[in-house]
Amino acid sequence: MKENKDVRKKLDNKGYFLSILVAFLWSANPTSVKISLKYTTPFMVGFLRFTLGGIIALIWAIYKKDSLKIKRNNIVPIILAGLFPAAQIGFYNIGQAYTLASHGIIMIVTFPLWAAIFSHFFTPNDRLNLSRTLGLITAYSGVVVLFWDSINQSFTEYLFGDILMLISAMLLGARLIWVSNITQRVGQSQIILSEAAVGSIMCIFLALFFENIFLNISLKLILSLAYQGILIAGMGIILQTYLLRSYLPAKVTFFNLFQPIIGIFISWFLLDENLSFALFLSIFLLTIGTYFTVRRKV
DSSP states (O other), X not given: OGGGOOOOBOOOHHHHHHHHHHHHHHTTXXXXXXXXXXXXXXXHHHXXXXXXXXXXXXXXXXXXXXXXXXXXXXXXXXXXXHHHHHHXXXXXXXXXXXXXXXXXXXXXXXXXXXXXXXXXXXXXXOOOOHHHHHHHHHHHHHHHHHHHHHHHHHIIIIXXXXXXXXXXXXXXXXXXXXXXXXXXXXXHHHHHHHHHXXXXXXXXXXXXXXXXXXXXXXXXXXXXXHIIIIIIIIIIHHHHHHHHHXXXXXXXXHGGGGHHHHHHHHHHHHHOOOOOHHHHHHHHHHHHHHHHHHOOOO
């Protein structure tokens, strides 16, 4: 009975600090992926990312002396936990190849909104009210602004990638709620290693059968993959899974609204991408909408 007890709570000082840290770590991810795609294919980026993350997670599990034995009734939930990030990263990497890093940042940061919707149906005491629903509408209007910007600039060049990134955000939101729920009965290391194993297998399979694989080794590729694999898929996922296990998911995802502000300036600095009015309007609407969507009255 103890293993199945829901221990999630409101954020305390530790939760606030770790949530902000995770949001900050993720902010440069779209720019990092965009850099990686200059040197190898989308699914190879995913394979290397999951592999590096899995190594970090395994080292952490050994250090913590976590049990990796899986109970029979947890096999299906753990496999599903592995399929979510594999599909999400697949859409993410392909989508980022067809749009700007700045657009990718805006699209992927909608995941707290999707998480709020899924949490309404699947997480006790985390339901939407009028204020949060209006927040959703405001935030999604920011996405519409960015889609309109894509159509005006170049329909075929940006819109396809934007759509794939939005699907990726939806899958990420669903994954967060799924992980938050199953970690009440399944070990954290089991979930993280499952995500790494399933993700690596799926990505290398898809790369071998559907991509013309190339790999140009460079310092930029090594640094970008180290960031994605060690910091994000490794340390970042460990922190995020701990937060989802310990706190209500809508509160944890709130701080990700700071990602577009940080990430877009990173893409401007490293990739020399233009900062348009539509981009800033989209950030404003998304930030305001996300705040009202994920906030909860004390």
